[in-house]
Amino acid sequence: MSGGMWAEKYRPQTLDDMVNQSEIISRLKNFVKDRNLPHLLFVGPAGVGKTTSILALARDLYGPAYRSYILELNASDERGINVIREKVKNFARTASIASQVSFKILVMDEADSLTNAAQHALRRTMEIYTRTCRFCLIGKYSEIIIDPIQSRCSIFRFAPLSERDMKGWIRSIAKKEGVSLIEEGLVAIYEAAQGDLRKATNLLQAAAATQKDEVDDIVIYSVLGRVSPGKVRELLNMGLKGEFMEARKILRTLLIDEGLAADDIIRMIYSEIMRLSIPERWKVKLSDTLGEIDYRLTQGARPEIQLSALVANLALAGEEMDR
Amino acid sequence: MTEENQPWTARFRPKTLVELVGNERAVRQLETWVRSWEKGVPKQRAVFLYGPPGVGKTVSVLALANKLGYDVMEVNSSDYRTRKNLDSLIGRSIHQRFTITGRRRMILFDELEGVSGREDYGGIGAIAGIIKATEIPVVLIATSIRERWEDKFRPLRDISLHIKYNPVPFSQILMRLKVIVEELGISVDEEVLELLADLSEGDLRSTINDLEAVARGKTRVTMEDTQNLAQRDRKDYTPDALAKMFSAKTLRDARRVVSSAHISYDDLYNWIYENLPIVLDNPLDLVEGMNALARADIHQTRARRTQSYRLLKYMFNEMTGGVALARRNSEGLGLVKMARQKIAEQGFPPRDFTITETPDGVMIKPNRYLKNDWRRVNEAVRSMGAVWVRRGGCWNLPYFRSPQQVWRYRRTWQSRRRRRSLAARVAEKCHVSSHEAVAEVIPLLKVIFEEDPFMAGDIAGWLGLEDGEVKWLKT
Secondary structure, rough: OOOHHHHHHHOOOOOOOOOOOOOHHHHHHHHHHOOOEEEEEEEEOOOOHHHHHHHHHHHHHHHHHHHHHEEEOOOOOOHHHHHHHHHHHHHHHHHHHHHHOOOOEEEEHHHHHHHHHHHHHHHHHHHHHHOEEEEEEEEEEEOOHHHHHOOOOEEOOOOEEEEHHHHHHHHHHHHHHHOEEHHHHHHHHHHHHOOOOHHHHHHHHHHHHHHOOEEEEHHHHHHHHOOOOHHHHHHHHHHOOOOOHHHHHHHHHHHHHHHOOHHHHHHHHHHHHHOOOHHHHHHHHHHHHHHHHHHHHOOOOOHHHHHHHHHHHHHHHHHHHHH | OOOOOOOOHHHOOOOHHHHOOOOHHHHHHHHHHHHHHOOOOOOOOOOEEEOOOOHHHHHHHHHHHHHHHHHEEOOOOOOOOOHHHHHHHHHHHHHEEOOOOOOOEEEOOOOOOHHOOOOOOOHHHHHHHHHHHOOOOOOEEEOOOOOOOOOOHHHHHHEEEEEOOOOOOHHHHHHHHHHHHHHHHHEHHHHHHHHHHHHOOOOOHHHHHHHHHOOOOOOOEEEHHHHOOHHHHOOOOHHHHHHHOOOOOOHHHHHHHHHOOOOOOOOHHHHHHHHHHHHOHHHHHHHHHHHHHHHHHHHHHHHHHHOOOOHHHEEEEEEEEHOOOOOOOOOOHHHHHHHHHHHHHHHHHOOEEEEEOOOOOEEEEEOOOOHHHHHHHHHHHHHHOOOOEEEOOEEEEEEEOOOHHHHHHHHHHHHHHHHHHHHHHHHHHHOOOOOHHHHHHHHHHHHHHHHHHHHHHHHHHOOOHHHHHHHHOOO
C-alpha cells in the first residue's frame, strides 16, 4: 500500500473521523451545522490534533474543494511583521465565493511565536476583516497570546492524548500497513513520542523501513539513536564523561551538518536532562543553566559557544556522581 | 624572481591607477590632494586613508606616486616606530622637497593600526610632530581611523584630511578574478569564482591569495578543489599570538593578543574557542575557561545591541584573560597525550612511533616502514588536524588549528541549501513549520531512504522530490 508519509495518509479527513478530543469535536460540529464560526484559538501540546481539527472542519464546511478557502501560515517560518501583514491582508480582504459560507479561514500555526508587535497588527486585521475571514490561531501556550486577541477568540484547549487512544491509533496503522508491531515496540514508541501522535506515526514508519519482521523496542531505540534526540543524548553523555572534544564534534554535527535550530537543540537537551539518571539536585541546577542559555540566545548570543559552555559544565555533574 | 614564481598577489598587484579595482572616488580625492602640493604647502599636510585590509590603500598611493613622479619613503610595521627611531629615520628629510635626481618626495606611514603603545613608545606623537613641520606630503594608512577600544589616533585625526576606503564590491572582485584567470590561461568554474568573491568580504588581496591556493599548478579548477580552502591558515602569525595569550599570567599580557593577532576580534574569538579544549585539558579549568568565553559572548551581544562599543573591553577581558587565567591545573597543550592516545587506539605499540614536541607543534614519526598501515594511521591523526610532511617522513600536528566551524559551514553549504528546500516541501505537505521539518521529520526520512528503497520511492513521489534531493536523503 502506498501514499507517502503515514502521518498524512491517516490524518483524519473529517470531524467524524477524529477519535479523541470528543468534546471539542462536538462543539466544532455545531459550527459546521450553523455554517458560522467565531475566531478560534487552539492551544495544546504538539501532535494532539489541533491542525487536523481545523483542516477537517474546513473540509466539512466547504467540501472537497476546501483548499481554496483556507490559508495555512506558520508564524515561525513567516518571519517579520510585514510578510504577515501582506499575506494575511491579501487573503482576508477578498470575499469567499462559496455559495453557502460567507467567509474564508486563515490558519496561523505556532501563533505563540509571533512577536508582540505582530500580534497587535494581527488584532486590528482580525477586527477589520471579520466579515470575510475567520482566524484560527494555533499554539502551545495561551499565556503568550495577548489578551485582546484571546478576548476575540473562542478558546479550545486540547488535552494530551491518553495512552489508550494513542496506542490504539498506532496499532491500527501498523495493522493497515502490515507491520508486525509487538507490545514492547509499542511501549517504546509511546514513551519516545510523549503524547505526540505525529511523532509516533513517523517513528513507526521509519522503524518499519528498517525492520521487515518484528518491530520491537530494540528496533525503535536503534531508529531513535540515529535521529537528533539520540545524538543529543550522546552529546550529554560525552559531556558527563568530560569528553569535551567529542561532545563538541556532535554539537557541530547537530548545528551545522543537520541544520537544527538552537532552540530545538535546547528543547531536546531539556527533555533528555529530565530523563537522565543523575541526582535530582543536578536536574534543577542544569535546568537553571539551560534557562540562562535559552535567554542569552534570545539576546543574540552565539549558540555553539553557549551550548559548549553547558557541555563543559556537565563534566562537574559527572564528576560528582562518580564520587 | 621570474614573474611566474611570484605570489599572485604580487604578480597581479596594480602598478598603475588604471588597473586599480574599486574605491574610484577615494583615489580621485587622494590625487586632488597630492596635486595641491604643486602650489605650495596646503592647509592639511597629511592625508589619512582608512578602510579594511586588501582594498587597495597602499597600492593606490604607490600607483599615484608613480604617475605624478614622486619618490615614496615608506615606514611600516616592520620598522620600530618609537619617537627616537622615527626621528633618525625621517629626520631632516621632511624639509627636502626633492631628491638629488630632482624627483618630488612623500612620506608614507603604513599599517598604523599596528603601532603599539609600548614597543613604539611615543610613536603617534612623533608622527603628529612630523606632520606639523613637514614640507612634503605625508600619507597615513590604517584599517580604522577611530579604534573602538583605544582612541590612539586622535592626535593624527585632528590634523589630517580623512579619506575612507570601502570593501570592493562583489561584482568588481568577480570581474578582477576573471581577468586574472584569463591571463593565467586556466579554466576555473564560474561558481568557484563566485564562491571566492563571496567569501572575500571585499578583501581583494585575500581573494587572490585564495585563488592561488586552489588554482596554483592546475589547468582546470572545480568546486571540488575549494574543499581545503578554508583549512588554509590565512594568517600565519595568529598561532604565535595565541601561544603567548594562552601562557599569559596577567590580564594585561593576555589582552595584548587582541591587537597583536592582526585578525578581527571575531576571528580571534573563534580561534580561542577552537583551541581552548586543547590547552585547558583539565575539566575544572575547561569549565572556567568556557564560562569566560560564554560571558565574553554576552558582553559582545550587549555592545552590539546597545551600540555601545566601549562595552567591548569587557568582552576582550573575558575572552583573553578569563581563558588564560583559567589555566591552573592543566598540564599543558595536551597534544602529545592526545597523539599517543590516538596511535594506541589504532593498536600500535608505543615503540612504533616517536611522538615529541617541536617548535611548530607535535611531531609523529613512525619508527618503522608502515606499508599498508600508513593510510589507517593517516586517517586517525588527520582527524586531530595533523598533516603528513613528506620531506620529514612524519606527521606534524600544529599547536593551534584554525576555527573548524567556519570551514565546516563552507563545506556543507550545498547540503544545507538542499535541506532548506526539502524542509519547505515537507513543511507544506505535512503541515508543520520548516524548522520542525528539519528537527523532526527529515532525520526520520533519512532513515527511511537509507533502509527501504520501495517506501522511499513512494514518499519521493508523494513529496515530488528531484533526483538530487533523493540522493541527498540517501547519504
